């Protein structure tokens with residue numbers, strides 16, 4: 184309890200999936216949370232649920248992360264309401280399974296605008312407040328796709344960009360006391376992966392790709408984000424934390440000795 188006591192966090196994509204789990208866990212650990220999403224109805228339900236258990240700990244902020252105007256408004260609202268911003272979790276993204284030869288420029292731009300420009304713009308929006316405070320923790324959610332490839336498509340490209348974003352931002356912002364890190368999730372049971380649950384053979388193939396024999400739940404990621412958000416990780420910046428049941432390195436060196 185109280186690992187984030189007194190801190191204010193913005194979490195994007197907080198209506199459902201991993202973002203909702205992070206918003207709940209952050210409130211449980213004493214943070215005040217601006218839960219932001221485009222899905223307004225589900226966002227309000229998530230915020231109401233959090234406030235029922237932890238009164239007045241969360242507010243709902245309508246945000247399309249690809250809009251700089253939206254970002255500036257959300258930052259203003261959060262400062263008006265909570266007074267500061269200590270933590271940004273760049274979690275929101277959209278998935279795409281379309282292979283490269285089905286992707287035209289418009290489709291490419293749409294995914295990149297949300298998955299790469301969105302987190303970039305979020306950092307740009309919160310940086311002045313964090314710089315003034317001389318502290319801050321930013322956590323960008325990438326994907327195994329962004330570091331091992333998985334498939335040749337625009338989602339993979341966008342998630343690789345998130346890793347590069349972390350590197351660049353951590354170098355630029357460290358001198359102001361702002362840490363920037365990446366979480367690299369494997370397969371996690373959220374609305375984004377419903378398509379896998381609809382196809383048991385594919386789901387089983389994903390499970391077999393892990394070392395640990397089961398697929399992750401949103402809380403498995405939320406606990407990693409909590410660590411990077413808290414002062415417990417004060418010496419960690421520019422880092423990647425892979426949370427994937429062992430999938431990233433499975434079978435790299437599988438000698439039967």
Ligand SMILES: NC(=O)c1ccc[n+]([C@@H]2O[C@H](COP(=O)([O-])OP(=O)(O)OC[C@H]3O[C@@H](n4cnc5c(N)ncnc54)[C@H](O)[C@@H]3O)[C@@H](O)[C@H]2O)c1
Pocket residue numbers: 195196197198199200201202219220221222246247248249273274275276277297301324325326327367368369370371372373374375376
């Ligand atoms: N679920 C997985 O297996 C998995 C694996 C690797 C990485 N990830 C990454 O983890 C993060 C969370 O994924 P999830 O599985 O919880 O996804 P999800 O689809 O369940 O939830 C994503 C949330 O983001 C919101 N969102 C989408 N576009 C938005 C926009 N333009 N502005 C604001 N909000 C927007 C959605 O409304 C939704 O609430 C994403 O960055 C995703 O790429 C997920």
